[in-house]
Amino acid sequence: MxxxxxxxxxxxxxxxxxxxxxxxxxxxxxxxxxxxxxxxxxxxxxxxxxxxxxxxxxxDKVTLLKALVTQATGGQISMASAMAQAETAVSPLIMHFATTLAARAQDTELPFILKLVIAESQAHPEIGKFYLENVVLQAIPMMEKLIARGIATGEFRAVNPAHAVKSLMGPFLLSALWRSVFEPLGAEQLDVRALITQHVDIFLKGLRP
Incomplete structure (x- = not known):
């Protein structure tokens, strides 16, 4: 050539x-x-x-940031939607979703995008509202549906699905803040994959009947 x-x-x-x-x-x-x-x-x-x-x-800049959010999270929303419709055991689906998201939190700029959303939502509410409507309020109901299905089939004990999903997502927020805020200040590098894998293992065992 x-x-x-x-x-x-x-x-x-x-x-x-x-x-x-x-x-x-x-x-x-x-x-x-x-x-x-x-x-x-x-x-x-x-x-x-x-x-x-x-x-x-x-x-404008707001459109740019919204596009960054969509680029970073669109695949995870699609995955959660597909899992919510799959008629299989719930535990492996949750582990797969969590470890996939952990890889993105470790290997991509997703934590820094989340930091931008958090930092700018007070001055630019449309940014926070966009993330809330297009990420949070899309993913959480689908994950709640999975937990509820696991309860209905006897795979999980009876718990509040909304509280369970928020408990599941806690370490992801910690990981994002750690990578985007504390690591640049000299904190030890966080092994996000290991943290999330251990957390989800504990979470799923805690849901057993």
Missing amino acids: TDQSVTKTKRQRRPDDRPAEILAAALSVFAKKGFSQARMEDIAKRAGLSKGALYLYFP
Whole structure:
């Protein structure tokens, strides 16, 4: 392949790559400067675009952050939806969901996105509301449905499904805060996978009849 054909291929591919490149640039700028202090021109420069080109993809910072949330959590919502409809034992489904989410909490920027949502929701309520409506209020009812199904089939003892799901999710919030807040300040690196696997094992054993 000649240099000219390589350049042509990159040129053909680049428009499809730009949204992902812009989101990566936005997360980097948000993490460095904070959401309120970040400017669209900073993000455009980081992504190698003009400010005008950036606005063709994302009209403002709030839209960018919402897109980051969707990118980071969309797969987990789809997985929870599929699990809620699966007619199998519940315990393996919960363990699979939890360990998959733990891998994302360990290996991706998900903790830093959650930190941004928490930090900016008071000044920008639309951000917190978006996360609440599109992540929290989507995932939790599906997980509650799983717990309730386990109770109905006798796999689990009778508990409050809403409380059980919130108990299940606690260490995920701890992991996000630890990775995004405490590790940058010098805290020991957290093995999120090991923490979540142990927690879910204890959680599921606690649900046995």
